[in-house]
Amino acid sequence: MNFVSKHSLAVHLLRIIFGSYFVVTLIVTCIQLGAEYQHTKAGIDNELTAMEQTFGASLASSTWRFQGDVQKATLTGISNLPVVTGVKIEDPQGRVRLALGNIDDSDGIQTHVNADGVRSPVASDFLNAAIGHRFPILYVDEHNLSHDIGSWTVYSSRHVVVKKVAYGFMLILINSIIKTLVLWFIFLYVFNRWLGAPITELSSFVREQDLNQLNTQQSIALLGKKQHELHFLADAINAMLASIRKHMGQNRALYDELQQEKESLRVLNRSLELRIAERTHDLAQANEQLKLLSLTDALTGIPNRRCFDQTLDQEWRRCARNGKPLMVALFDVDWFKHYNDHYGHIAGDEVLRRVASTLRQTVGRAGDTVARYGGEEFALIAPDTDSESGLSIVHRMRDAIFSLDMPHALSSFGRITVSVAVASCVPSQHEGDVNTLLQTADAALYRAKLTGRNQVLVAE
Ligand SMILES: Nc1nc2c(ncn2[C@@H]2O[C@H](COP(=O)(O)OP(=O)(O)OP(=O)(O)O)[C@@H](O)[C@H]2O)c(=O)[nH]1
Numbered sequence: 229m230n231f232v233s234k235h236s237l238a239v240h241l242l243r244i245i246f247g248s249y250f251v252v253t254l255i256v257t258c259i260q261l262g263a264e265y266q267h268t269k270a271g272i273d274n275e276l277t278a279m280e281q282t283f284g285a286s287l288a289s290s291t292w293r294f295q296g297d298v299q300k301a302t303l304t305g306i307s308n309l310p311v312v313t314g315v316k317i318e319d320p321q322g323r324v325r326l327a328l329g330n331i332d333d334s335d336g337i338q339t340h341v342n343a344d345g346v347r348s349p350v351a352s353d354f355l356n357a358a359i360g361h362r363f364p365i366l367y368v369d370e371h372n373l374s375h376d377i378g379s380w381t382v383y384s385s386r387h388v389v390v391k392k393v394a395y396g397f398m399l400i401l402i403n404s405i406i407k408t409l410v411l412w413f414i415f416l417y418v419f420n421r422w423l424g425a426p427i428t429e430l431s432s433f434v435r436e437q438d439l440n441q442l443n444t445q446q447s448i449a450l451l452g453k454k455q456h457e458l459h460f461l462a463d464a465i466n467a468m469l470a471s472i473r474k475h476m477g478q479n480r481a482l483y484d485e486l487q488q489e490k491e492s493l494r495v496l497n498r499s500l501e502l503r504i505a506e507r508t509h510d511l512a513q514a515n516e517q518l519k520l521l522s523l524t525d526a527l528t529g530i531p532n533r534r535c536f537d538q539t540l541d542q543e544w545r546r547c548a549r550n551g552k553p554l555m556v557a558l559f560d561v562d563w564f565k566h567y568n569d570h571y572g573h574i575a576g577d578e579v580l581r582r583v584a585s586t587l588r589q590t591v592g593r594a595g596d597t598v599a600r601y602g603g604e605e606f607a608l609i610a611p612d613t614d615s616e617s618g619l620s621i622v623h624r625m626r627d628a629i630f631s632l633d634m635p636h637a638l639s640s641f642g643r644i645t646v647s648v649a650v651a652s653c654v655p656s657q658h659e660g661d662v663n664t665l666l667q668t669a670d671a672a673l674y675r676a677k678l679t680g681r682n683q684v685l686v687a688e
Pocket residue numbers: 527560561562563564565566568572573574575576577580602603604677
């Protein structure tokens with residue numbers, strides 16, 4: 229038999245069943261013991277009562293004839309009986325004449341008398357409590373007259389009763405244990421055969437199932453011809469596993485589809501990101517280009533009027549904050565209309581490019597800005613520059629143009645020259661604004677034109 233573990237259902241059931249069985253058996257056994265005790269005690273009483281028939285006549289004869297040896301032999305015989313614990317003979321006055329074993333003496337105290345007549349006290353407890361039967365000693369003579377010549381008492385004890393009952397109890401106990409063990413083994417066998425083994429088989433089967441192995445179509449079939457609930461449970465498990473595998477298969481296919489979709493979305497996303505990055509880069513470049521174009525003069529490549537205005541405004545405010553001077557110079561190519569008319573417009577453009585390039589290269593400081601102011605006019609913004617140091621720069625620039633020695637047949641100097649006006653102020657101390665500064669520079673330029681050209685004039 230395959231015994232189940234101590235945590236199994238069978239063991240739990242066994243505990244309940246045998247717990248109840250034990251309590252019931254205990255109660256029944258106690259009732260049986262009580263009945264057995266009463267029955268045994270009644271039997272001993274009967275045995276003691278029956279002794280009068282056996283020994284009464286012998287004792288009456290030996291007492292009548294004062295045959296002490298016969299009396300003694302008779303008491304010894306009686307006391308050797310299994311149920312007897314003591315016996316005594318008393319005279320008509322109640323005095324003990326002869327005794328053997330445990331008896332009650334004249335005072336009612338339990339005493340032990342041995343074969344030599346020596347007396348010793350007996351411990352009075354429950355088991356030693358005496359059960360006594362007193363019989364009269366009646367002698368009937370030859371005239372058929374009855375003589376009361378004393379009495380004799382035969383004793384037994386609870387100890388004798390209990391010993392007999394204990395024997396019966398042992399039989400009952402052995403009987404119960406054997407019945408219990410047999411029942412226990414039958415129950416275990418039946419339980420294991422019909423419930424334990426199938427349940428274990430079912431649980432092992434379910435535990436071994438790998439639902440990821442979709443191709444294995446395992447199912448369980450319990451042994452046994454009779455169909456009971458566990459067979460139905462096995463069928464239900466088989467159906468459930470088949471359904472789970474089917475849905476797992478569908479889920480797997482869906483999952484694969486999703487993964488593919490995810491991968492293509494990832495690729496698409498990546499290409500979109502790349503395209504966006506490219507477009508963003510192109511856009512930034514275009515913006516940069518536009519910004520450059522919007523601030524650069526197309527012909528000369530230097531900052532245009534718009535850039536000039538913005539830069540002058542910023543530098544004005546910065547110098548106003550810092551209390552620094554700001555200088556502005558305007559450059560105008562002399563007799564340029566004549567040049568265009570004489571050499572052509574394309575040659576005029578080339579002159580403008582060379583003038584712009586030369587002016588820019590001549591400016592020393594990085595913070596200075598050379599811009600095309602408009603037409604054949606150029607401008608210089610020199611922050612943190614007073615008129616003295618500004619004049620020196622501007623003279624250098626004019627000289628540089630002169631030194632280019634670009635022929636101009638219609639100029640009185642025979643070459644390209646520029647007229648220059650310089651205006652400077654400390655914005656934080658200036659009453660006017662940036663336009664006022666430009667107007668004074670413009671006025672100075674006008675005067676430079678009128679007074680001979682190819683010269684530098686400082687605004688008043
Ligand atoms: N080639 C060329 N010529 C330009 C350009 N912008 C302006 N001009 C010409 O520059 C000339 C300017 O002439 P004016 O304003 O009379 O001045 P000017 O002839 O230099 O005389 P002054 O300034 O008095 O010395 C005009 O003929 C414009 O057509 C340009 O981008 N290219």
